[in-house]
Amino acid sequence: MNNLSGTTIGDSEFLQFVREQQLVFGIDRHTICFEITETAxxxxxxxxxxxxxxxKGCGYRFALDDFGAGMSSFSYxxxxxxxxxxxxxxxxxxxLNSPTDHAMVEAINKIGHLxxxxxxxxxxxxxxxxxxxAEMGVDFAQGYGIGKPQPFIPWIDAERPLATCARILHA
Structure with a gap:
């Protein structure tokens, strides 16, 4: 996933830049997921x-990061x-220790799936x-329990395996 800033979201020239880069490098748009924080x-x-x-009309996907941290998350x-x-x-x-946090994770997951x-x-x-x-039915997990972050530089060392950033939790 690629993080985008609030400034980037408002920059109409960035859309054209993405289109140009896709053409120049032949990027498979379905493999790119842009990440935007809820706040941005x-x-x-x-x-x-x-x-x-x-x-999305061009085939890219999007993730909403840090969901639940904002005051009116579900309405947005x-x-x-x-x-x-x-x-x-x-x-x-x-x-695991806070019934409130557990309920929040469960609620966000259920509404997201709905x-x-x-x-x-x-x-x-x-x-x-x-x-x-996994028991709750969350689709993916990301964190140190999966793997520590590593640089994404496949063009430098194509033989080195990349770190797993997310793991599917259920089929």
């Missing part, structure tokens, strides 16, 4: 929605045509959290 998306909801729709979610919801790690990290979106749990730090996320 809601800062200008109309621009974010247009931006996402424009690139209805208006953003993203493919994935990344459940904020602040809920995931303590969900809306036809895949869910990704951030901060999946250990096998116990990963197992509980």
């Amino acid at each position: 998306a809601i800062a200008n909801l109309a621009k974010a929605k247009t931006f996402i729709q424009e690139l 979610l209805k208006h953003l045509p993203v493919d994935f919801i990344k459940i904020d790690g602040s809920f995931v990290s303590d969900m 809306m036809g979106k895949k869910t990704i749990a951030e901060f999946a730090a250990n096998e116990q959290i990963i197992a509980r996320l």
Whole structure:
């Protein structure tokens, strides 16, 4: 996934840049998923929605990062045509000890699925959290329990395996 800033979302020239890079490098658009934080998306909801729709129309996918951290998350979610919801790690990290955090993760996952979106749990730090996320039906997990972040530089060393950033939790 590639993170985009709030400034990028509002930059109409960036859309043309993405199109040009796709043509120059022959990028398979279906392999690219842009990530936008909830905060950046809601800062200008109309621009974010247009931006996402424009690139989704070209075949790119989108994830809404840090979902649940904002004050009105669910109302904004209805208006953003993203493919994935990344459940904020602040809920995931303590969900085994906090009934409230557990309920938040469960609610975000259920509503995301109801809306036809895949869910990704951030901060999946250990096998116990990963197992509980799988029981809940969360689609993917991301965190140190999966693997530590590593640079993505396949053009330098094509033989070196890349770190797994997310693991499918159920079939």
